[in-house]
Amino acid sequence: MSDKNEIVTIEMAASDRLRLDQQINNRMEKMGHTAYDYSRLDLGFELPVNWPADMNCQLTLAQLTVIAVKLKMRIVIDNINMLPLKIERVTQ
Numbered sequence: 001m002s003d004k005n006e007i008v009t010i011e012m013a014a015s016d017r018l019r020l021d022q023q024i025n026n027r028m029e030k031m032g033h034t035a036y037d038y039s040r041l042d043l044g045f046e047l048p049v050n051w052p053a054d055m056n057c058q059l060t061l062a063q064l065t066v067i068a069v070k071l072k073m074r075i076v077i078d079n080i081n082m083l084p085l086k087i088e089r090v091t092q
Helices: 014-030 061-070
Strands: none
Touching: none
């Protein structure tokens, strides 16, 4: 989902990813959506059903914001780090 040029990515432990996925799906069901049917939310990007188990599938803050808006949720950040960008140098 995200690439090396993203400024903000969300990196979570597997258990945190599963917890977040459960929060999203609980809210989907509460709003009358079918759980895990992310395509019905019209997110503007593909969210695979197995995203929590795929550690290469890192959501961006923008993607999480879209999900939160669609499901009338809010995002609470309780731990944040800032790291240098890994910039590739092109040599000729």
